[in-house]
Amino acid sequence: MPKILINNKEIEVREKTTILEAARRLNIKIPTLCHMDLSGVNFVNKIASCRVCLVEDLKKDKLVPSCATFVKDGMEISTDSSRVVRARRVIVELLLSDHPNDCLKCAKNLNCQLQKLASDLNIREIKYPGEKKNLPIDASSYSLVRDPNKCILCKRCETMCNEVQTVGALAEIGRGFKTHVGSAFNRPMFETTCTFCGQCLAVCPTGALTEKSNVADLWKILHKKDDEKMVIVQVAPAVRVALGEEFGEEPGKPMTGKMVTALRKLGFDKVFDTNFAADLTIMEEANELVERLNGHGKLPILTSCCPGWVNFMESQFSDLIDIPSSCKSPHEMFGAIAKSYYAKKIGIRPENMTVVSVMPCIAKKYEAKRDELYNEGLSDVDIVISTRELAGMIKESGIDLVNLDEDDFDNPLGESTGAGTIFGASGGVIEAALRTAADTITGESLEKVEFEDLRGLRGSKKASVKIGEKELNIAVVSGLGNTRRLLEKIRAGEENIHAIEVMACPGGCVAGGGQPFHKGDLSIIKKRAEGLYGIDRKKTLRKSHENPSIKILYQEFLEKPGSEKAHKLLHTSYKARPKY
Numbered sequence: 001m002p003k004i005l006i007n008n009k010e011i012e013v014r015e016k017t018t019i020l021e022a023a024r025r026l027n028i029k030i031p032t033l034c035h036m037d038l039s040g041v042n043f044v045n046k047i048a049s050c051r052v053c054l055v056e057d058l059k060k061d062k063l064v065p066s067c068a069t070f071v072k073d074g075m076e077i078s079t080d081s082s083r084v085v086r087a088r089r090v091i092v093e094l095l096l097s098d099h100p101n102d103c104l105k106c107a108k109n110l111n112c113q114l115q116k117l118a119s120d121l122n123i124r125e126i127k128y129p130g131e132k133k134n135l136p137i138d139a140s141s142y143s144l145v146r147d148p149n150k151c152i153l154c155k156r157c158e159t160m161c162n163e164v165q166t167v168g169a170l171a172e173i174g175r176g177f178k179t180h181v182g183s184a185f186n187r188p189m190f191e192t193t194c195t196f197c198g199q200c201l202a203v204c205p206t207g208a209l210t211e212k213s214n215v216a217d218l219w220k221i222l223h224k225k226d227d228e229k230m231v232i233v234q235v236a237p238a239v240r241v242a243l244g245e246e247f248g249e250e251p252g253k254p255m256t257g258k259m260v261t262a263l264r265k266l267g268f269d270k271v272f273d274t275n276f277a278a279d280l281t282i283m284e285e286a287n288e289l290v291e292r293l294n295g296h297g298k299l300p301i302l303t304s305c306c307p308g309w310v311n312f313m314e315s316q317f318s319d320l321i322d323i324p325s326s327c328k329s330p331h332e333m334f335g336a337i338a339k340s341y342y343a344k345k346i347g348i349r350p351e352n353m354t355v356v357s358v359m360p361c362i363a364k365k366y367e368a369k370r371d372e373l374y375n376e377g378l379s380d381v382d383i384v385i386s387t388r389e390l391a392g393m394i395k396e397s398g399i400d401l402v403n404l405d406e407d408d409f410d411n412p413l414g415e416s417t418g419a420g421t422i423f424g425a426s427g428g429v430i431e432a433a434l435r436t437a438a439d440t441i442t443g444e445s446l447e448k449v450e451f452e453d454l455r456g457l458r459g460s461k462k463a464s465v466k467i468g469e470k471e472l473n474i475a476v477v478s479g480l481g482n483t484r485r486l487l488e489k490i491r492a493g494e495e496n497i498h499a500i501e502v503m504a505c506p507g508g509c510v511a512g513g514g515q516p517f518h519k520g521d522l523s524i525i526k527k528r529a530e531g532l533y534g535i536d537r538k539k540t541l542r543k544s545h546e547n548p549s550i551k552i553l554y555q556e557f558l559e560k561p562g563s564e565k566a567h568k569l570l571h572t573s574y575k576a577r578p579k580y
Contacts, residue, residue: 004075006078013071032053034154035067036159036203050095056079092121113519143365144189144200147209156205158172164481170183199505214385217383230353231354239359241510242528243391243516252531258402272334276549278416280553280570283436289433300497303433304325305329306504326567354382355380358386359386359512368383386515417546418537419544420432421539424532427454433499441467457526460477473497475501
């Protein structure tokens with residue numbers, strides 16, 4: 001193995017290790033901008049487009065990008081020489097010139113990594129002001145906004161979209177100073193193959209890509225309520241283990257009770273849990289799985305909780321449109337039940353109820369507008385905000401989240417099991433389904449509830465699960481690139497799989513495009529997932545079909561999983577949506 005010196009510290013590393021990776025093992029900090037460490041999801045970035053991570057190769061007397069230069073035996077590297085520091089300053093100054101001239105004064109995008117770099121390098125003014133690009137801002141979609149004037153050509157978004165997700169919606173366009181990363185053929189994002197997974201904006205360092213904010217509309221609704229109107233909110237499982245990060249808490253720390261209190265202070269009439277609807281989803285999806293295993297429908301069944309994946313399937317794998325589960329996603333099921341069963345139960349007209357979803361995902365914003373998810377002229381869900389947007393509303397209201405008392409969700413749509421909680425982590429949906437399907441298939445209440453082989457951040461996982469006399473082949477994929485590779489094998493008849501869980505975001509909803517920015521730090525994603533599994537382990541009830549409120553819902557209203565009423569309210573259909 002090669003030995004090298006970095007700042008006079010010796011280290012021995014494996015072949016194909018980059019200087020950046022070796023330096024990090026020595027706890028030597030090298031600034032990066034374009035670099036993304038996504039090795040845990042089957043991708044390692046070596047694009048080196050920004051050159052911010054330059055270091056000095058002392059033996060060759062030259063500067064090299066540390067993120068894309070492999071170590072060689074005998075190398076002597078300096079990461080902090082005056083030559084290196086001067087070069088980094090010039091690079092960042094030039095990047096600032098290709099950005100709005102008021103960038104250093106901008107307070108809107110508090111996660112701007114370009115500003116952070118400028119601050120670290122003591123850059124206080126724009127040394128090389130460039131001409132304004134004056135390029136049009138694309139706000140055509142319900143999910144995201146693209147501002148090409150803020151693009152610095154780091155190409156993180158392009159790499160994420162094309163290489164990791166394999167969606168192909170972004171490309172470098174324009175010439176000269178107006179070159180930027182935009183959509184293919186410069187089309188509005190809504191007309192491209194974009195799935196609205198949000199992974200592009202999750203890695204954008206400058207705010208050139210942001211979510212489409214619904215906060216202003218929500219404030220208007222909360223401030224203009226009257227006695228006839230009711231505004232209820234539901235919160236996805238992944239939100240509670242990430243929200244605290246915006247307030248200085250450790251990733252993965254559950255903030256459930258404090259979050260409920262904060263939502264009440266914001267003015268919501270009722271605070272419910274999407275985990276309830278996750279349990280409901282399992283009742284329908286597990287029933288569908290068992291039906292297909294008994295010969296009624298095609299295998300493999302694919303989960304349908306993720307709208308980014310559904311968009312991907314409809315635009316790029318529409319020939320497989322008959323194999324995903326017909327179940328709506330949990331937050332859409334919640335909306336359908338809230339505006340039918342719950343509205344009748346409390347004596348309110350559905351049109352007087354506003355359903356708000358707090359989600360880790362910006363694709364949910366688009367999903368809520370799909371024509372198929374309206375019932376009798378009313379959308380199941382009216383407004384979707386992200387985890388980041390909720391954090392912003394709490395801060396705007398001056399609420400001290402960390403020091404709030406803890407409160408419980410309202411019932412009956414707030415009661416849930418551990419199975420509903422783990423929906424937010426890759427592997428959690430199919431594990432929750434297996435817990436219920438296993439009891440259904442065997443006719444017994446089995447003790448086994450944990451399926452460890454289906455967990456973790458690996459982009460592709462497979463396991464054989466024995467249930468009674470049946471042996472089920474299960475696959476779990478997260479990240480659309482991994483999804484594409486598996487679906488191509490399914491299409492070619494090369495895989496014998498009974499059930500597949502798909503999540504568009506690498507690592508699952510805990511790494512969604514609406515979550516606090518993790519900046520490619522996989523340890524943060526891992527801690528969020530561990531937080532969900534920790535909640536699950538502490539639950540008395542860990543199987544969806546054991547949820548008392550779910551039992552009552554079927555007894556009083558839905559009759560049984562797969563009933564005619566359940567299909568009308570809780571299931572949907574798909575159609576080919578070819579895009580460019």
